Amino acid sequence: MExxxxxxxxxxxxxxxxxxxxxxxxxxxxxxxxxxxxxGLVGPSGSGKTTLLNIIGSLDTPSEGTADVLGKRxxxxxxxxxxxLRNYGIGFIFQTYNLLPVYSVYDNVEFALLLQKMSSExxxxxxxxxxxxxxxxxxxxxxxxMLSGGECQxxxxxxxxxxxxxxxxxxxxxxxxxxxxxxxxxxxMKRINKELGTTFIFSTHDEKVMQYLDRIIYLKDGMVDxxxxxxx
Amino acid sequence: MLxxxxxxxxxxxxxxxxxxxxxxxxxxxxxxxxxNGLLEGxxxxxxxxxxxxxxxxxxxxxPLFDQFDPFTLADSHGKTDEGLLTLLGKDASPxxxxxxxxxxxxxxxxxxxxxxxxxxxxxxxxVRLMDSLASAGEGGVIPAVIGDRMAKAxxxxxxxxxxxxxxxxxxxxxxxxxxxxxxxxxxxxxVDVSQVWIPLEYLREMTSMYGEATYITLSKEGVAxxxxxxDDKLPASGELYKGWRYEDEDALxxxxxxxxKAKKGSSTVISMLLLCIAxxxxxxxxxxxxxxxxxxxxxxxxxxxxxxxxxxxxTIEGTIHSVLAIALGTLWGMPLLKxxxxxxxxxxxxxxxxxxxxxxxxxxxxxxxxxxxxxLLVVISSLVVSYIPARKISKMxxxxxxxxxxx
Numbered sequence: 001m002e003x004x005x006x007x008x009x010x011x012x013x014x015x016x017x018x019x020x021x022x023x024x025x026x027x028x029x030x031x032x033x034x035x036x037x038x039x040g041l042v043g044p045s046g047s048g049k050t051t052l053l054n055i056i057g058s059l060d061t062p063s064e065g066t067a068d069v070l071g072k073r074x075x076x077x078x079x080x081x082x083x084x085l086r087n088y089g090i091g092f093i094f095q096t097y098n099l100l101p102v103y104s105v106y107d108n109v110e111f112a113l114l115l116q117k118m119s120s121e122x123x124x125x126x127x128x129x130x131x132x133x134x135x136x137x138x139x140x141x142x143x144x145x146m147l148s149g150g151e152c153q154x155x156x157x158x159x160x161x162x163x164x165x166x167x168x169x170x171x172x173x174x175x176x177x178x179x180x181x182x183x184x185x186x187x188x189m190k191r192i193n194k195e196l197g198t199t200f201i202f203s204t205h206d207e208k209v210m211q212y213l214d215r216i217i218y219l220k221d222g223m224v225d226x227x228x229x230x231x232x
Numbered sequence: 233m234l235x236x237x238x239x240x241x242x243x244x245x246x247x248x249x250x251x252x253x254x255x256x257x258x259x260x261x262x263x264x265x266x267x268n269g270l271l272e273g274x275x276x277x278x279x280x281x282x283x284x285x286x287x288x289x290x291x292x293x294x295p296l297f298d299q300f301d302p303f304t305l306a307d308s309h310g311k312t313d314e315g316l317l318t319l320l321g322k323d324a325s326p327x328x329x330x331x332x333x334x335x336x337x338x339x340x341x342x343x344x345x346x347x348x349x350x351x352x353x354x355x356x357x358x359v360r361l362m363d364s365l366a367s368a369g370e371g372g373v374i375p376a377v378i379g380d381r382m383a384k385a386x387x388x389x390x391x392x393x394x395x396x397x398x399x400x401x402x403x404x405x406x407x408x409x410x411x412x413x414x415x416x417x418x419x420x421x422x423v424d425v426s427q428v429w430i431p432l433e434y435l436r437e438m439t440s441m442y443g444e445a446t447y448i449t450l451s452k453e454g455v456a457x458x459x460x461x462x463d464d465k466l467p468a469s470g471e472l473y474k475g476w477r478y479e480d481e482d483a484l485x486x487x488x489x490x491x492x493k494a495k496k497g498s499s500t501v502i503s504m505l506l507l508c509i510a511x512x513x514x515x516x517x518x519x520x521x522x523x524x525x526x527x528x529x530x531x532x533x534x535x536x537x538x539x540x541x542x543x544x545x546x547t548i549e550g551t552i553h554s555v556l557a558i559a560l561g562t563l564w565g566m567p568l569l570k571x572x573x574x575x576x577x578x579x580x581x582x583x584x585x586x587x588x589x590x591x592x593x594x595x596x597x598x599x600x601x602x603x604x605x606x607x608l609l610v611v612i613s614s615l616v617v618s619y620i621p622a623r624k625i626s627k628m629x630x631x632x633x634x635x636x637x638x639x
Binding site: 057059060079080083084085086088092094098100101102107111114115159 | 537
């Protein structure tokens with residue numbers, strides 16, 4: 001793997017069974033992402049954005065080709081090793097926030113750290129710091145049901161960055177948000193990217209998000225259509 | 233520990249659903265303890281009463297004696313070992329039994345005439361009045377005591393007379409008048425129904441079975457004395473000792489134990505049904521939980537949890553129901569069970585017609601072993617029913633779980 005490349009995909013294909021035949025979601029994808037990138041996978045529904053994010057996030061494996069993430073080959077990882085990789089190296093942000101409904105804001109953010117054997121003091125400090133980043137220190141005791149969509153997504157961002165991962169994968173993070181909130185959360189992520197050097201990879205088709213991206217990879221029918229660097 | 237904390241948090245977050253399951257399971261928990269306690273109480277009472285009134289803590293029986301076959305009575309008697317009786321003193325009570333016919337108020341009853349030493353203190357059969365009447369030598373009348381079931385059946389009361397006819401050792405019929413000295417109340421039907429107790433010496437004389445007995449009842453101390461003897465220790469139960477068949481406490485209680493075991497079987501069915509209902513509720517909740525919380529499961533995995541750990545969370549979530557149920561059951565069940573133990577459960581007056589020792593009231597006994605076994609049963613069974621649906625998680629694809637697709 002090249003020195004500053006934290007994600008390296010070589011000829012990645014992903015096929016899913018569809019009845020008696022197979023559906024090809026990704027076809028011969030070769031991409032790499034360096035440290036501190038703020039990149040997006042853009043394309044219409046069914047273009048393979050989420051599938052590619054899932055493979056990079058070690059939630060899925062390629063049918064063909066290789067995927068190296070943070071120095072680990074995804075194809076070869078056991079369930080336990082993949083969990084370890086996600087636990088320490090990768091943060092996830094989902095379109096529907098996926099917050100744990102019975103937990104408070106604090107608990108939701110802390111959850112990511114509970115899996116790492118960290119002292120409660122260090123945990124508390126990290127959680128408060130992450131909530132400060134997203135401007136939610138006032139809402140630590142609130143449950144997700146008491147928050148707006150924008151606030152929920154900010155909690156999800158805090159949960160993703162609290163363990164200071166090298167890589168954050170955000171799957172359509174603004175899809176359920178209004179314009180103002182969309183801008184706000186992407187600006188927050190951009191700030192984290194700049195200040196912490198965290199690599200962000202988005203899947204999106206939201207123009208509001210795209211304007212902040214440094215690199216846009218257009219996917220079409222499971223293939224890379226265009227890979228362009230912007231704002232630089 | 234993390235798994236426990238997370239499972240507990242999730243469970244508490246589920247609110248009413250959790251408490252509904254916990255309530256049903258706590259009911260099952262308390263009912264199981266109650267049933268088992270009731271049977272244990274009956275067992276203890278039946279054993280205590282039977283030992284006090286009939287069997288003592290051991291028995292040396294004539295080898296031919298079979299308590300379930302009256303035809304063996306004619307031959308199952310033998311001379312007692314005077315040395316042995318002297319050694320045992322008050323810790324032994326010989327009893328001689330013969331078949332007889334009683335004619336109370338012109339009726340006819342087949343009875344067992346039982347001769348008992350009027351100075352014995354080992355068995356609870358009241359002998360003091362018989363002793364004083366026998367000593368007074370009331371005009372050749374035989375003093376007798378009977379139980380209230382016999383008295384009721386024969387319409388007899390204290391002071392009544394009846395004719396009794398029997399055959400002596402030579403097969404010769406003889407008859408004499410018997411006076412009911414006392415009517416006693418006992419929980420043990422086998423010393424009451426169709427039984428007439430008279431002084432041992434009278435019966436020996438009436439049957440020409442001088443110095444003989446059918447069996448010798450032993451107290452706990454009596455058994456210990458014989459076991460502690462330098463030579464000639466008591467053999468294993470069922471084997472001969474100085475020409476008499478020794479039966480230990482377990483052998484003598486065999487019938488009671490068998491009945492209690494059978495009763496426990498039927499009560500277990502009821503308890504298990506109730507437990508199954510409670511476990512079914514947990515099982516359903518688990519299935520529903522896993523179905524409804526797929527996104528949550530996917531999120532756990534995405535955040536770095538292994539599938540096994542997620543299975544653990546869901547299994548422990550289900551199992552905590554049982555822990556809470558035990559706590560809740562202790563909270564409301566303990567005072568109730570204590571109160572029942574204090575007041576006892578009244579038994580219908582004709583229950584003892586079954587031939588078993590049943591008191592007017594049964595006092596449940598809750599032993600530590602029984603409580604522990606019930607706790608383990610509830611916890612382990614809820615662990616199993618929680619695990620079975622949770623296993624599905626290990627086969628779940630995280631990408632599909634995150635989308636909330638069907639399992």
